Amino acid sequence: MxxxxxxxxxxxxxxxxxxxxxxxxxxxxxxxxxxxxxxxxxxxxxxxxxxxxxxxxxxxxxxxxxxxxxxxxxxxxxxxxxxxxxxxxxxxxLFAAVTIFVLISLITGYVLRKKHLASKAIDPVTQLLNADTAINRINALDTPKPGRAIAIAIFDISNLREITGRLGVTKSDAALRQIAQTLQNTTRGNDILGRFGTEQFILCLHNIEERSARSFFERMQAALDTTFDNNVNDQHISVDSKMSIFIANEKISDLNDILNELVMSIDMNSRVV
CATH class of the missing domain: 1.20.58 (Methane Monooxygenase Hydroxylase; Chain G, domain 1)
Known part of the structure; x- marks a missing residue:
């Protein structure tokens, strides 16, 4: 035609x-x-x-x-x-095509922005939450239920340099990732776990009994100490970790001061339980 x-x-x-x-x-x-x-x-x-x-x-x-x-x-x-x-x-x-294009653009922009924000919240080495994100999430926690608490622990890997020296300097990131994986395998889905410093990790438990929290942290530390027990190398590598704990039965309002005290406590004591 x-x-x-x-x-x-x-x-x-x-x-x-x-x-x-x-x-x-x-x-x-x-x-x-x-x-x-x-x-x-x-x-x-x-x-x-x-x-x-x-x-x-x-x-x-x-x-x-x-x-x-x-x-x-x-x-x-x-x-x-x-x-x-x-x-x-x-x-x-034409209107339908423009509408579909706008919707696809909005959805794509939303997904990309969400991915970008998520990537900014993650420590690139350990793939755990970075310090700022972990602290913000702890600050946002509600007051715990009666008889329950908010429990925070900082774990310090005091012999990280020795570990990376034995594994090889080029494997320092791999060592940190293996330690982070140990922590992830021990925590629950709603726990707040992040990298707090170069050699430190932070863990927060919400709405938990104090005794249960202390037992949980002890199990975490025991798991950390045996992180490299299944290492394929013949040499035995142990993790020397220090832990400092804070437990509150109300909403936390002065988290920065609390964290500073926990870090100072780690520096002053070899292990606090």
């Missing part, structure tokens, strides 16, 4: 005179323009058809060989309606 309609504008195309003014021929061309979605040319074709139909009505009003005036107006109206419907369909399609 497109090739045929394109050929109508050619100089070498011969169209019989009676075809050029034939209403069925003109309406057929108009229908093809509409089918192809060429609304601009469809409107022009409709004007040609309407003009020719009106000319026929005036010149041959009493002739039985042409359509009645009412039928002509009905056909013109129907063709105009088809053009308007095609235009509405084109507009609706």
């Amino acid at each position: 497109q090739d045929y309609l394109d050929s109508l504008g050619g100089k070498d195309v011969f169209i019989p005179v009676n075809f050029r003014t034939n209403l069925d021929y003109l309406s057929f061309n108009l229908a093809m323009y509409i089918a192809l979605g060429d609304l601009k040319r469809a409107k022009l074709a409709n004007e040609v058809f309407s003009a020719e139909a009106e000319k026929r009505r005036i010149m041959n009003q009493d002739s039985a060989r042409i359509l009645s005036a009412a039928d002509l107006r009905s056909r013109i109206y129907n063709l105009e309606s088809e053009i308007e419907a095609a235009e509405r369909l084109r507009q609706n399609t």
